Amino acid sequence: MAQMCGGMGGEMEPNEKVHSMIAELQDEIEKRTGKNYAAFTALKYASQLVAGTNYFIKIKVGPSECIHVRLYEPLPHTHKPVELSAVVEGKKEHDAIEYF
Numbered sequence: 001m002a003q004m005c006g007g008m009g010g011e012m013e014p015n016e017k018v019h020s021m022i023a024e025l026q027d028e029i030e031k032r033t034g035k036n037y038a039a040f041t042a043l044k045y046a047s048q049l050v051a052g053t054n055y056f057i058k059i060k061v062g063p064s065e066c067i068h069v070r071l072y073e074p075l076p077h078t079h080k081p082v083e084l085s086a087v088v089e090g091k092k093e094h095d096a097i098e099y100f
Contacts, residue, residue, distance in 0.1 A: 007048065008056070011097055014042035018057060021071055021082050028084050029059075029069055037061040046097045051075060054085070056097045066091040070100060 022029070022042050030036055041060045048054040052074040059067050068088040074080040088100050 008054075008099055009046050009048070011044045011046050011058075014045050014057070018042050018045050018055065021055065021073075022057060022059060022069070025069075025071065025082065025084050029067070029087060032084065032087050033067065033089055035061075039063075043093065044097060048099070052078075056099070058091065058093075058095070058097055060093065064092065066093055066095065068095075068097060068100065 043058045045057040055071040070085040073082045
């Protein structure tokens with residue numbers, strides 16, 4: 001089923017694009033949280049079509065700790081890079097990805 005503009009899709013397995021985006025923004029995410037993560041692995045993600053795309057990504061950062069990050073990818077014609085919008089700490093692997 002196609003995703004409706006503005007609606008957030010269901011959780012999916014991360015693809016190469018998701019892995020690449022979090023690798024590119026890991027330093028900025030760590031700066032935002034004030035922590036350096038030994039582990040940094042995308043587990044799941046969901047997306048939302050807006051004037052561009054929001055990516056909501058669950059990242060495993062410790063043995064039992066996850067963070068959720070929201071990245072914004074502008075429309076291709078803008079030639080702007082992906083940006084970090086928000087980080088939610090204190091999540092667990094079983095926590096569902098929700099809009100934030």
